[in-house]
Amino acid sequence: MIALVSAAAVAASIAGFSGAQAAPAAPAVGGFTPTLSAWGECAEDIECSTLTVPLDYANPDNGKTVKLALARAAATGPASSYQGILVANPGGPGGEGRGLAGFLKGSIAGASTYDVIGFDPRGVGASVPALRCNSKYFGVNRPNYVPKTKKLLTYWLTKTKRYAQQCGRSSAAVQGLLPFMTTRDVAKDVESLRVAYQAQLASNVLTASKAPKLDALNFYGFSYGTYIAQVYATLYPTRVGRFVLDGVVDPTRWWYGGNIEQEIGFDRNINIYFKWLAAHNKTFHLGTSAKKIRKGYYAMLKKLDRRPAAKKRLGPDELNDALVSAGYYIYDWVAIGHAYSALVRRGNGNPLFRMYRDGNMGDDNGYAVYLGVQCSDVKRPTWAKQKADAVRLHKKHPFLTWNNTWYNAPCLKWPAPSRARVNVTGSGVSGKILLVSETKDAATSYSGALRVRGLFANSRLIAGIGGTTHSSSLSGVACVDNRIDAFFKTGALPARQSGRRADVNCPKLAPPSVSGSSRVSAGAWTQPLHRLLMQAQRPSVR
Known part of the structure; x- marks a missing residue:
């Protein structure tokens, strides 16, 4: 088994890794020939x-390039069993992907016959240039998210505008990155990786026989x-091999919808969490x-607005941000419950x-890239429309509405143009796609997974019935994980059911047990893979 290597360890190693001489040139992608440096060991069982790739695929000869950071957990076994590369992305946008190489190889038995490659997309992590705008943007005891006064409304409009301006003055922006942060650009980078890797294998007499396996990704x-994958499948339909998409983005409603x-969804899920806390009153003592x-x-939000806790560092916004994780995942429910109980019962x-x-x-790299992608992918509505929607939604769904509105507000003044949305159709895709979604996922709705299933004829959907966890695969639910393993081993898919529904219904990922839990040990249940995914998604999936 491949050792589990943390994203931080890979990042530290690759920071000083320049690679040996480049492999022979790959076929061109969009008129540019991507180059892949030789692989060198950067952590145990991991190579970097x-x-x-070109900064601008539409103008590849201008001499401006981007360098993407990669990590690989190589296939094991004879060349005859080799099944190609398995490229992974943890989401965000803005999630660092290099750490996924070792994690997936260690989590999926069927991945042993693939070269598993994690990468930091353009602008992210160790890729060059990396986008950073203002590491102090998320401060402490900020004014209330809910703009009950004109002064508060002006504060948040000004603050978000300034962040956008700071991104426009960043070193990455000076290098021209901001206009080329769209998902279309990222999908083309993935194709550049495929063709460059295929060329590298073909040039090596020891691995040349593996090169044909890279005709598909x-x-x-x-x-x-999952959206990167959908855009890739739209641009390169004949290159789709075996895709697993967990926490499925609806391409027709991304981003504003x-x-x-x-x-x-988050308002619903926080109510589910409150119900769970109530069912465990003997542990949390919240009623x-x-x-x-x-x-x-x-009531606590109002109290903290008047008098912040934790040495005036925990106001209503900070409390709201801390509890958002409970709407994403069940992994830290116990830890969050103990922390919230300490605030309510003891004022701690x-x-x-x-x-x-x-x-x-x-570091704000994840947030900056999140904005860089979503502000560029598609034009958002006017502020008048966004404000009206926020006022309307806040009345019935107050938990996240204004938090989310301000989180995305820098797009109002983003210093790069918006592009046309990619029309994801599924046309011409013959590869196999396995979709995974819990039915009460708040970050990417279950209805989106059903829509994507309808777009791709050769896809199948596994539903976690009643589950609230976002991207919950490889968490120990055998009904889900065994099918993913079998899919990567043989390409086997469940039978497709008729109608607009899941093809397989599985149990949801169950909340952690509170038995024997303590304030010290709470949250320790979370496995390394899921901690990595949580870091990629929080807060960037908003």
Whole structure:
């Protein structure tokens, strides 16, 4: 088994890795010949490389390029069993993908016959240039997200505008990156990786027999990574091999329509979490009524607005941000419950502040790239439309509405043009696609998974019935994980059912047990793979 290697370890190693001489030239993609440096060991059982692609595929001869950081967990076994490359993306946009190489190889037995490659997309992580705008943007004790006054509305419009301006003055922007951050660009980078890797294998006498296996691409995408896969399949339909898409993006509603669905879904899911807290009153001591816990939460927001906790670092916004994770995933439900209980019962906001700090503050690369992609992918509505929608939705779904509105507001003044949306159709795709979605996923709605199933005739959908976890595969639900393993081993898909429904119904990922839990050990259930995915999605999936 391949050792599990953290994303941080791979990042530290690749930072000083330049690669040996480049392999012979690959076929051109969009008029540009991508180059892949020789692979060199950068962590245990992990090799690293860099891929040089054009900054602008429409103008590849202008001399401007982007270098993508790659990590590989190589296939094991004889060449006769080799099945090609399995490229992975953790989502975001803005998630660093290099750490997925070792994680997926260690999590899927069927992946042993693939070269599993994780990559940092353009602008992300160790890729060059990397987009960073203002690492102090997510501060402490910020004014209330809900703009009850004109002063608050002006504050947030000004703050988000300034962030967009700072991105326009960033070093990456100076190098011309911002106009070329669309998902279309990323999908073309993935094709550049495929053809460059195929050429590299063909040039080596020891691996030349493996090169034909790269006529098609295999892909594992989580969340936004599923949209990369859909755009890739639209641009290169004959190159689709075996795709697993978990937490499926609806291509017809991405981005703004997806944001609206999120605001409804997260409000539903936080109510489900409050109900779970009420069912475990003996552990959290918050009461046995979910309605009262919810009422208490909104009363706590008002209280923190008047008097922040944790040395004036935990205001209503920080509390809201800290609890958003409970709407994404069940992994940290216990830890969040203990932290929230400490605030309610003892006035101790330090545990929740640490959750906010660890999940939101620090380097802003993920947030900057999130905006760089979504502000460029498709034109958003006017501010008048967005404000009207936020006011309307907040009345019934207050948990995330204004938080999400301000999170996306820098697009109002984004210093790069919006592009035309890619029309994902599924036309001409003969490869096989396995879709995975829990039916109450708030980040990417289940209805989107059903829509994508309808677009791609050779796809199948596995549903986690009643589950609220986003991108929940490889979490130990045998009904899901065994089918993914078999799919990568043999290409086997479940039988397709008639109508607009899932092809396989599986149990949801169950919440963690509170038995024997403590404030110290709570949250330790989360496995390394899912911690990596959570870092990629939080807060960037919004």
